Amino acid sequence: MSLSFANIAIVGLGVIGRNLALNLLDNQYDVVGFDLNTTLVDKTLTDSLKLNRGCFLKAKSLKDVLSKLRAPRVIALSVPAGKAIENVIDELLKEGLTSDDIVIDTGNSLWTDSVERGKKYLGKLTFFCTAVSGGEMGARFGPSLMASGNAIAWQQIKPMWESISAKVDSYGQPVPTGSEGEPCAAYIGPEGAGHYVKMVHNGIEYADMQLICEAYQYLRQVLNLSAHEIGNIFKKWNTGVLNSYLMEISVDILQQVDPKTKTPLVDMICDIAGQKGTGLWSAVESLQVGCPAPTITQAVFARSLSGLKVQRMKVANSIDVVIESSFEIDKTNAIEQLHDALYCSKLCAYAQGFNLMKMTASEQGWELDYAAIAKIWRAGCIIRAVFLQSIAEAYVKNPSLDSLLLDPFFSEELFNRQLNWRRTVASANLLGVSCAGLSSALNYFDAFCSKKLPSNLLQAQRDYFGSHTYSRIDHPEEQKFHFLWSESSRKEVYI
Ligand code: 6PG
Numbered sequence: 001m002s003l004s005f006a007n008i009a010i011v012g013l014g015v016i017g018r019n020l021a022l023n024l025l026d027n028q029y030d031v032v033g034f035d036l037n038t039t040l041v042d043k044t045l046t047d048s049l050k051l052n053r054g055c056f057l058k059a060k061s062l063k064d065v066l067s068k069l070r071a072p073r074v075i076a077l078s079v080p081a082g083k084a085i086e087n088v089i090d091e092l093l094k095e096g097l098t099s100d101d102i103v104i105d106t107g108n109s110l111w112t113d114s115v116e117r118g119k120k121y122l123g124k125l126t127f128f129c130t131a132v133s134g135g136e137m138g139a140r141f142g143p144s145l146m147a148s149g150n151a152i153a154w155q156q157i158k159p160m161w162e163s164i165s166a167k168v169d170s171y172g173q174p175v176p177t178g179s180e181g182e183p184c185a186a187y188i189g190p191e192g193a194g195h196y197v198k199m200v201h202n203g204i205e206y207a208d209m210q211l212i213c214e215a216y217q218y219l220r221q222v223l224n225l226s227a228h229e230i231g232n233i234f235k236k237w238n239t240g241v242l243n244s245y246l247m248e249i250s251v252d253i254l255q256q257v258d259p260k261t262k263t264p265l266v267d268m269i270c271d272i273a274g275q276k277g278t279g280l281w282s283a284v285e286s287l288q289v290g291c292p293a294p295t296i297t298q299a300v301f302a303r304s305l306s307g308l309k310v311q312r313m314k315v316a317n318s319i320d321v322v323i324e325s326s327f328e329i330d331k332t333n334a335i336e337q338l339h340d341a342l343y344c345s346k347l348c349a350y351a352q353g354f355n356l357m358k359m360t361a362s363e364q365g366w367e368l369d370y371a372a373i374a375k376i377w378r379a380g381c382i383i384r385a386v387f388l389q390s391i392a393e394a395y396v397k398n399p400s401l402d403s404l405l406l407d408p409f410f411s412e413e414l415f416n417r418q419l420n421w422r423r424t425v426a427s428a429n430l431l432g433v434s435c436a437g438l439s440s441a442l443n444y445f446d447a448f449c450s451k452k453l454p455s456n457l458l459q460a461q462r463d464y465f466g467s468h469t470y471s472r473i474d475h476p477e478e479q480k481f482h483f484l485w486s487e488s489s490r491k492e493v494y495i
Contacts, residue, residue, distance in 0.1 A: 200357050
């Protein structure tokens with residue numbers, strides 16, 4: 001049977017595009033695919049023939065893509081973020097795209113670019129965005145999808161996205177591909193909102209990864225454990241509150257032997273981490289909107305610092321680190337303490353991410369549903385974790401929760417586990433083990449728990465050299481005072 005029209009087009013059949021196409025076919029949608037690299041189109045066709053479901057149509061050009069879709073046409077772009085998106089859209093416009101046709105950017109675009117594109121293409125086409133998380137396997141068997149843009153277009157896209165997304169059962173646990181469950185796909189808000197939420201997801205991902213790496217380093221450096229032994233500890237942790245995809249893959253990584261040297265593969269990998277920029281965007285955003293996300297930012301710093309290998313080696317070879325040698329560590333206690341330190345730090349990283357979303361949402365006028373965001377992160381995405389069910393519950397109970405630190409369940413967890421957290425960070429510091437993520441989270445927590453910060457002195461310093469004024473604790477905050485610090489008869493003046 002030959003088919004002349006598909007339900008959706010995928011432009012860009014690289015790793016993510018091809019797997020999204022196969023996932024759509026699996027779910028009985030007919031797909032037309034195009035890529036400048038015809039080998040990728042052929043590969044998708046070959047893979048599609050093994051499925052016996054849906055129908056894949058090859059397109060020779062963007063014009064051909066349009067001819068193989070019925071109006072209003074739905075075209076998903078899986079091309080590199082940046083200028084390439086506009087190049088493809090402009091080409092599609094030349095080929096006859098109309099205002100009712102929906103173009104979906106599924107890349108890791110900068111959220112402000114998506115806002116601008118929404119404005120640029122208004123009236124010319126229906127611009128829509130869907131941030132996709134889950135990597136290659138997620139795209140193929142069930143990603144987490146953060147959709148945003150025209151709300152009417154969402155009604156057309158929703159059934160497709162819900163069917164291809166990951167699913168969870170009524171306990172919030174991921175279910176196998178093809179099983180019934182609650183979809184991890186949601187409409188987040190206007191253009192930009194979905195990409196913003198994905199950016200924060202990646203910021204949390206950076207923090208989560210860094211915290212796991214610091215736990216690994218602590219076990220290696222302080223307790224002298226092997227990669228295999230650390231893998232076993234992580235395996236145990238992965239059965240409890242720390243259960244997550246990132247923990248699961250870390251167990252697998254730590255237990256992998258290098259076929260060449262027969263030593264743990266991880267020990268053979270250079271300690272230099274790369275980054276594509278989404279963590280950096282979250283860090284910059286947190287600084288720009290004034291919403292502290294120190295654990296996310298530290299995770300970005302840690303990757304950059306790892307890249308300064310030459311400089312690191314010079315410093316490491318020139319200064320002897322003096323540690324507290326009399327410090328005694330009980331192995332069993334230290335592991336338990338580290339578990340709690342990781343859990344509490346992770347919670348703070350999520351609190352930072354959710355607060356960042358809150359802050360920008362209020363600036364942009366977006367009405368974000370934080371429970372829905374936590375729910376679609378329970379499966380499919382890179383940060384999927386048992387923990388997200390508790391976050392979802394926190395926001396279901398109180399949709400306008402100021403901070404996750406204020407949720408009764410989490411505040412009790414922090415109360416019960418914080419001493420262990422402090423012990424881990426203190427011992428790491430005394431023993432010269434860098435743990436910037438764990439300690440930044442602890443400092444974040446301690447600052448929020450402080451009824452009095454030293455910012456009174458700071459504000460006085462600002463007033464001293466720059467007449468920047470201050471508020472007084474015995475007057476309403478909006479009343480400003482300046483002290484005449486340099487005059488012989490020093491006095492305070494009301495501004
Ligand atoms: C996801 C990932 C994905 C990608 C990151 C990695 O949710 O599927 O976050 O988007 O793996 O871009 O980013 P770095 O290369 O910066 O680590």
